Amino acid sequence: xxxxxxxxxxxxxxxxxxALKEVSLTIAAGEIYGLIGPNGAGKTSFFNVLTGxxxxxxxxxxxxxxxxxxxSPHRVASAGISRTFQNIRLFANMTALENVxxxxxIRSRAGVIGAVLRDGATRREEAAIARRAHELLAYVGIxxxxxxxxxxxxxxxxxxxxxxxALAGEPKLLALDEPAxxxxxTETAALRRLIVGLRHDGLTVLLIxxxxxxxxxxxxxxxxxxxxxxxAEDEPEAVRRDPRVVEAYLGANYA
Amino acid sequence: xxxxxxxxGVLLAGLALAALPFVVGAGMGNAWxxxxxxxxxxxxxxxxxxxxxxxxxxxxxxxxxxYAIGAYLYALLASPHFGxxxxxxxxxxxxxxxxxxxxxxxxxxxxRLRGDYLAIVTLGFGEIIRIFLNNLNSPVNITNxxxxxxxxxxxxxxxxxLAQPLQFFGLSIPGIYLSYYLFVFLALAIIFITxxxxxSRIGRAWVxxxxxxxxxxxxxxxxxNIKLLAFAMGASFGGxxxxxxxxxxxxxxxxxxxxxxSVMVLCMVxxxxxxxxxxxxxxxxxxxxxxxxxxxxxGPAQQALFGRVLLDPESLRILAFGLALIxxxxxxxxGLWPSPTRRREFAKADGS
Numbered sequence: 001x002x003x004x005x006x007x008x009x010x011x012x013x014x015x016x017x018x019a020l021k022e023v024s025l026t027i028a029a030g031e032i033y034g035l036i037g038p039n040g041a042g043k044t045s046f047f048n049v050l051t052g053x054x055x056x057x058x059x060x061x062x063x064x065x066x067x068x069x070x071x072s073p074h075r076v077a078s079a080g081i082s083r084t085f086q087n088i089r090l091f092a093n094m095t096a097l098e099n100v101x102x103x104x105x106i107r108s109r110a111g112v113i114g115a116v117l118r119d120g121a122t123r124r125e126e127a128a129i130a131r132r133a134h135e136l137l138a139y140v141g142i143x144x145x146x147x148x149x150x151x152x153x154x155x156x157x158x159x160x161x162x163x164x165x166a167l168a169g170e171p172k173l174l175a176l177d178e179p180a181x182x183x184x185x186t187e188t189a190a191l192r193r194l195i196v197g198l199r200h201d202g203l204t205v206l207l208i209x210x211x212x213x214x215x216x217x218x219x220x221x222x223x224x225x226x227x228x229x230x231x232a233e234d235e236p237e238a239v240r241r242d243p244r245v246v247e248a249y250l251g252a253n254y255a
Numbered sequence: 256x257x258x259x260x261x262x263x264g265v266l267l268a269g270l271a272l273a274a275l276p277f278v279v280g281a282g283m284g285n286a287w288x289x290x291x292x293x294x295x296x297x298x299x300x301x302x303x304x305x306x307x308x309x310x311x312x313x314x315x316x317x318x319x320x321x322y323a324i325g326a327y328l329y330a331l332l333a334s335p336h337f338g339x340x341x342x343x344x345x346x347x348x349x350x351x352x353x354x355x356x357x358x359x360x361x362x363x364x365x366x367r368l369r370g371d372y373l374a375i376v377t378l379g380f381g382e383i384i385r386i387f388l389n390n391l392n393s394p395v396n397i398t399n400x401x402x403x404x405x406x407x408x409x410x411x412x413x414x415x416x417l418a419q420p421l422q423f424f425g426l427s428i429p430g431i432y433l434s435y436y437l438f439v440f441l442a443l444a445i446i447f448i449t450x451x452x453x454x455s456r457i458g459r460a461w462v463x464x465x466x467x468x469x470x471x472x473x474x475x476x477x478x479x480n481i482k483l484l485a486f487a488m489g490a491s492f493g494g495x496x497x498x499x500x501x502x503x504x505x506x507x508x509x510x511x512x513x514x515x516x517s518v519m520v521l522c523m524v525x526x527x528x529x530x531x532x533x534x535x536x537x538x539x540x541x542x543x544x545x546x547x548x549x550x551x552x553x554g555p556a557q558q559a560l561f562g563r564v565l566l567d568p569e570s571l572r573i574l575a576f577g578l579a580l581i582x583x584x585x586x587x588x589x590g591l592w593p594s595p596t597r598r599r600e601f602a603k604a605d606g607s
Contacts, residue, residue, distance in 0.1 A: 051473060077475030085473070091466035094459075102463045106475025108456050112484065115455030116448050122455075129456070169475050 001028040003062075004204050005050075005081075005173055010059035012042075012049055012228075019045040021228040022059065027173070032195060032205045034219035034236075036212070038249050041225040043208045044086055047177055051083050052076040064172060077106050082171035084162040086178045086208070092151035096142065096161050099150050100133035103168025136164040140194060156187040163194070174198060175206040180214055192218060212250065216240060224249060272439055276432040287547075288431045292503060294543035295438035296496050301523040301539035302445050302532070303492030308521065309530035310458060311485035312465025314374040316517050317361070317381025321490040323512035324357055325350035325497025327388060327398060330507045333408040336399060343410050347498045354494025355487040357384075362486035366479055369468075381517050389509040403508025410502035412437060418505070434503050441499065445492055449532055452488070461485055462530075526583050528590030537592050545579075546572050 005027040012020040020042045027033045035043050048054040050061065052073040061068035069075045082103075091099050108129055114122035137143045140160040145153055150161060159179055166174055176195075180188045188211065195205055195218060209215045215222060216236040224232040224239060226248040232239050239245055276288045304318045328350045332341040361380050365373055392400030409418035409430070417433045452458045460481045463471040472478050501507045519542065527538020553568040566574075583591065 053469065053472070072477070073472035074475045074477045077473065083473055085470065089467050089470035089473075091463050091470065093466060094462060098459060098462075102459050102471070102476070103474050105456060105460055105463075110456045112452065112457060112488070115457050116451045118451060126455070165474065 001031075003027065004029040004064060005068075005206075006062040007046075007050070008060055008062070010046065010049055010061075011057045012045055012054060013057055018228050020049065020056075023225070023228070023230050024059075025223050025230060025233055027204060027206060028221075029172075029204055030199065030202070031220040032199050032207060032218055034215040034222040035206065035208045035225065036210070036215055036222060036249065037225035040227075041249075042228040043225055044177060045228075046225070047083060047175055047208065050076070051081060051175065074106065077169050077171075080170070080172040081175060082166035082169045082173075083175040084159075084166050084177055084179060086181065088158050088162055090150040090158055090162060090165070092149065094150060095147050096137060096150055096153060096157075096164075097130070097133050097146040099161055100136050100164050100168050101129050103136075103165035104129045104132060106169050133164075133168065136167050137161075139167070140164045141190070156183055156190070159183070159187075159191070160194070167198075171203070173204045173206060175208075177208045178210060179207070180209055180211045188214060273436075276435045280429075280432065285429060285431060286551075288429075288435060290544060290547045292431060292434050292438055294540050295435070295442045296500055296503075297520065297523060297543040298442050298536050298539035299438075299445050299492055299496040299499075300520045301527065301535045302442075302449050303489040303496070304520050305489075305524050305530065305532070305535045306449065306452070306461070306492075307485050307489040308524055309535065310453065310461040310465065311482060313482065313485065314370060314377070315486075315489070316374045316378035316514070316521065317384070318377070318489070318493060318520055319512045319514075319517040320361075320381040320384035321354040321357060321493030322497040322500065322516070323384055323388060323509075324354045324490075325494035325499075326501040326507045326511070327404070327497075328353055328494070329498040329501035330404040330407050331397075333502070334404050335406055336404050340408055343408075343412070343498070343502055347495055350494040350498040351491040352494075354497070355491035358486035358488075358490025359483050361490075362483045366482060378514065378517075381512075381514060385509050385512050385514075388512070398509075401509060403506060403510075405506045407501050407505045407507065409505055410434065410437065410499065417502075434499075438499060441495060445495075446532065446536070453532065457481070457484065465530075522580065526580070526590055528593035531590070531592060531594035534590050534592035534594070538590070541591075546576060549575055 003026045007023055007025050010020050010023045023046060035046065037043055045054065049056045050070065052070045052075065056070065061070060063079055063081065068079055091102060094102070108125050110122045110125055134143070134146065137146050140163055142153070142157050142160050145157060150158065153161060163176070163179070180191055183191060192214060195207070198205055207215065207219065219236055221234065222236050222239045223230055224245045231244045231248060232242045234242070240250065276291065279291060280288045300318070300322060304315060307313050307315045307318070329346050331337055332339050332346050333343070361377065365376050368376060388398045389401055391398040398404070409416045411417055415421060417437065418430045420430060421428045421433055460471065460476045463474065463476060464478055464481060468478060523538040523542045524535050526542065527536065528534025549572045550568050553566070553571050554564055557564045557566065
């Protein structure tokens with residue numbers, strides 16, 4: 001297994017709360033990796049540290065064989081890590097298409113002079129951005145909603161749009177923060193197909209999820225956080241039987 | 256055939272813009288052409304502020320400082336005050352650059368602020384610039400303090416001073432008409448630049464920051480640079496307008512750059528329709544012209560109605576302005592001519 005992302009000893013403290021305590025984990029290229037744990041276990045904190053929204057107190061990441069600079073979110077995005085948010089964060093008053101076009105920002109160049117003069121290179125780039133955005137909307141299955149405002153999309157479509165926007169940044173690793181939250185069974189099944197398709201197309205997926213059935217059924221490996229500490233990292237079957245995990249999170253029903 | 260229509264439209268609009276000062280001047284007197292000139296300056300300011308407030312969503316209450324910087328730069332470089340007489344074509348771009356630099360100076364320390372907090376800091380910045388201009392006359396006299404700088408060189412284009420009438424095929428075109436044409440040209444240039452920027456990678460990044468800064472960061476937008484760019488672009492338009500103002504008035508003093516002026520330009524943006532370029536132009540035009548109309552019309556109207564002037568036209572002007580603001584905010588909260596998306600956004604907010 002080739003590691004894509006290695007976290008080493010990541011710690012983060014908020015005042016008196018140790019949100020992350022020396023978390024070390026390794027995500028292999030091409031796998032679907034689940035991150036689970038009770039509420040407040042530090043899953044989203046881990047995402048925020050990884051994507052540069054918070055700075056870690058200690059520890060470091062290696063990504064695609066190189067040290068990852070998590071100093072600012074745009075550098076993480078440009079290195080090839082895109083994310084979605086637990087409580088959907090779309091650009092509400094932009095159309096679905098424009099949302100995805102913003103996602104191309106990091107993979108395009110045009111500056112003020114290009115934008116004003118609209119030279120050949122800029123026009124080609126704009127056309128490529130729009131074309132790719134249309135493709136991605138179709139890829140996640142909301143091609144016909146491109147001209148609707150993001151705020152007017154149905155809930156499940158908003159989740160899909162957020163994924164399309166993240167994909168626009170051409171990530172190697174896609175980090176999804178509770179993508180199935182609030183979805184009904186049909187939407188969850190569709191999401192599952194989408195994630196499997198992403199992996200099939202060569203992406204590595206990091207998934208925070210509370211839907212245990214989804215996580216255990218979908219992921220190649222699962223890490224469990226509890227009170228900021230990594231208590232297990234293994235294949236779903238092994239994690240399901242781990243007594244510490246059962247006690248901290250899953251409960252007797254899943255054992 | 257397909258291309259003929261827009262071309263004819265552009266031609267007609269061009270002719271109308273060219274004829275406007277003659278129509279206004281003949282019908283209402285040259286004082287109104289002067290009002291028109293000022294309206295164009297305000298439109299440039301409103302478009303500049305619209306980039307910061309309307310696109311990037313950063314509330315700036317000190318915008319007039321950039322106008323002041325452009326104006327004083329022109330005044331210092333083209334007046335007997337320092338004995339410098341640089342040509343306008345050199346000063347105006349320099350004014351844009353210097354104002355843009357000050358935009359970055361203001362933007363850099365306020366990057367983490369939003370909303371009310373940003374508004375307070377920018378308000379302070381505007382006042383600091385004005386107070387500096389007011390007091391930089393000792394120990395070294397730079398700005399000539401509250402007396403301002405007089406006898407500034409008039410704007411000139413191709414060696415012809417815009418203070419002098421131009422003889423054109425036996426027709427004498429007054430200086431204020433010539434200024435009008437220069438201002439129209441520059442306003443159109445600013446409109447063009449703003450439209451192009453709006454529909455570009457940069458414009459989308461600005462709106463993304465307005466909509467959700469954290470999501471914008473996660474999308475890989477370097478929010479620091481893109482915000483500074485918004486401040487710099489907006490400020491540079493203000494700098495150009497300021498230079499034009501100084502060369503047009505041939506006099507500048509700190510009192511032209513009070514907080515009330517910043518508020519006025521912000522009102523143009525908000526009343527017109529934040530983030531919507533046609534709306535902002537309308538807002539600038541209305542708020543520059545209507546108060547003048549009231550000032551000139553209120554006295555005679557009262558004379559005719561009551562036989563004497565009951566209310567001082569100047570205070571009536573402020574009163575009517577306040578009333579208009581309240582009415583617009585109640586009945587058209589998204590502005591008089593909002594962008595289609597903004598209108599929907601406000602309609603939705605009403606519904607829920």
